[in-house]
Amino acid sequence: MDYRPRPDDTLFLLRDVLGAGAQLRRLPPFGEVDDALLAQVLEEAGRFVAEVIAPLNRPGDEAGCRWEAGAVATPPGFAAAYRAFREAGWPALSADPEHGGQGLPAVLEAVLYEWMAGANHAFLMAPGLLHGAYDCLRHHGSAELQARYLGRLASGEWLPTMALTEPQAGSDLGLVRTRAVPQADGSLRVDGGKIFISAGEHDLTENIVHLVLCRLPDAAPGPKGLSLALVPKVLPDGRRNAVACERVEQKMGLHGSPTCAMRFDGATGWLVGEPHRGLAAMFVMMNAARMQVALQGIGHLDAAWQQADAYAAERRQMRAPGASGGAPSAIAEHPAIARILDTQRGWVDGARLLAYRTGVLLDVARHAGDAQARDRAQRWCALVTPVLKAACTQQGFDGASACLQVFGGHGYIREWGVEQHLRDVRVAMLYEGTNEIQAIDLLVRKILPDRGAGFSAVLLELRDELDAAREADADAQRRLAQLRYLATSVAAAAPARAALPYEVADDFLRTAMLALTAWAWARIEAVAGGDPRWTRPAATWRRHALPEFDMRLAMVKRACQEAAGAPPG
CATH class of the missing domain: 1.10.540.10 (Acyl-CoA dehydrogenase/oxidase, N-terminal domain)
Structure with missing residues (x-):
């Protein structure tokens, strides 16, 4: 299907x-x-x-x-x-x-x-x-680079790559060794190797534009010494550049996408942005990629759910509790299967609303005439993007596994197709910054520096969009308030134990996603008007997924109490 x-x-x-x-x-x-x-x-x-x-x-x-x-x-x-x-x-x-x-x-x-x-x-x-x-x-590109490449990238005539990773430099980009030496004509001579380069070589376009993290000769060690170079497969005069694909990786999934090991042997490139400011330029690309990866998790979960839902409507096994007659029921009528399907549907649409809100606010951050509106939108995008990247990809994998369960033994067989989603979505938890790094980025780099003030402002805006008279809204408001307090608790306890924020970051992010999704469903139900297409997965998600919020909340609070020396309780 x-x-x-x-x-x-x-x-x-x-x-x-x-x-x-x-x-x-x-x-x-x-x-x-x-x-x-x-x-x-x-x-x-x-x-x-x-x-x-x-x-x-x-x-x-x-x-x-x-x-x-x-x-x-x-x-x-x-x-x-x-x-x-x-x-x-x-x-x-x-x-x-x-x-x-x-x-x-x-x-x-x-x-x-x-x-x-x-x-x-x-x-x-x-x-x-x-x-x-x-x-x-x-x-960040020069006028000359923009004139030569922007239109072709915008149209898709040429495709790009993001060449960051090296065998010794994965999450720690400060270990990058690829070298770039300035030439008399203003170009760079680039030497080094990169791995895990998606679409590093292919037959879809005539040219491929590699954006390569590298080091100039006077670079300081660590990430602050990195520069960014544009290195095309085909040079402006039509000659093939000294860029080669050494191999295509054999992977768990995404078999139709070439993941390449690339070699740059004195390749010609040009500096993008300022020298030694390559990460600042690259992060524009990485932030866009992280939002897209969150959407990959949602897309896979929706696809796996569609397959499982269609199968469950046709597959007949035993008689469901309360069913009349003696014939076997469609397994969709069995409570265990209905729970799986409705819970995953709840994750799909709740996460979608958060992702779409982020997409709208990206444009507000770029184009709004009011500076305060731009700042509020940018604050939301900065704080919520790591939550969505980590939580949606995790749920994409876990949810695809749950949907495979609906098929029973047939789900383990390639013929039915659902197992491919499990294989393909798994990498989304790894690339564009592992999910653990997203959690650290959220808590350590974005929440703790201002002791949670910016995060609290975002949650208060969400609170103000809800109606306390509605039960679902009041519950969502309560969880947003608990999340605000949790952020300040971590900020208060962190000075007593430096490792604390890193240890609780994953649990904190998951707590945040659950609270945000509860808010999303409160917003959806307020408009859905009792339509069971929306209210049924909302109710099932709250019953079977949302209780995790209290568990994660308790885990982080206990860690904060222990760090502060208070007796847990």
Whole structure:
């Protein structure tokens, strides 16, 4: 069963729950963006993903990529699908019109990438970095580099890579050894090797634009000494650059995406941004990638749920409790299976609302005329992005496993397809900063420096959007208040024990995601009007997933009490 996007559900969340159209129309670039336009773009995107991208998922997984003498062939059909993707204008969806883009809101691109992940994650890996590379070059590239590369990246004519990782330098980028030596003509000579480079070599485009973290000769040790270089596969004069793909990794999943080990042997490149300020330039790309990875978790969980839901409606085993007659019931009627399906549905739509809110606020942060509105939006995006990246990818994997359980033994067999989601989504917990690093980023780098003041401000804004008269809203408000207090508790206890924030970071992030999702469901139910399509998964999620909030809360509080020397209790 191929994945099928559900534009109507997405439009309900964007239009009816978030009021996205009205928010976007207040921004100068989007004065003509109305609900009808949102609906039209979503409908066309859903059709393209379902008809062109999704049917290649399983064949691509089975065929994989072929490496021979440095050249990589993607699975049959991928190149033609990418041409169709580019010709339809999807890569340019949110790029600036002055660079050939359509200038549409970032949240629409977010939805497109979520659907593509659910339909065919391996295919998404090649164009997935386009917007991040485009933004990186737009903000930090020289006028010459922008003139040569921006339009081609915006249109998808050329595809980028993000070349960070080396065998000895994974999460600790300060250990990067790739060297870049300035040349008399203003270019750089780049030497070194990179691993785990998604789409480092392929047959989808004629040129590949590598954005490479490297060190200049006068670089200080550690991350502050890193620079960023643009190193194309094909040089401006048409010659092949000294960039080679040494191998394609054999992976647990994403078989249709070439993960490459790359070698730069005196390759020609050009500096992006200031010398020794490479991480600042690269983080523009990495932050965009982290939001997209969160959406990958949501997309996979939705796809696995669709397969499990369809199977459960047809598979008949035994008679469900309370069922009339003697015939076996569809397993969807059995409480154990209904619990799995509704709980995972609850995770999908609750996380979606948070991700879509973030997509809207990304545009507010970029385009709002009011400085305070921009600051509030940026604060939300900075604090919530690591929560979504870690929690949505974790739930994507755990939820796909739960959906596989619905199939029983059949889920373990490739024929049914659900096991591919389990394999493909697992990497999302690892790349663009492991989930443990996301938790540390949230608590240690973003909450503790101001003792939770900015985090508290975000939670108070959420509280003010709820109606204390409604039971679901009041419960969500209570959890937001508990989360605010937890942040200040960690801040108060941390000076007594330096390791404390690092030890509780994962539990704190999970607590935050549960509270945010409870808020999301309160917002959804307030608009859903009793529609069981929304109220049933909301009730099941609260009953079977939300109690984890109290457990995680207690774990962090106990650690804080022990660090402060108080008796736990």
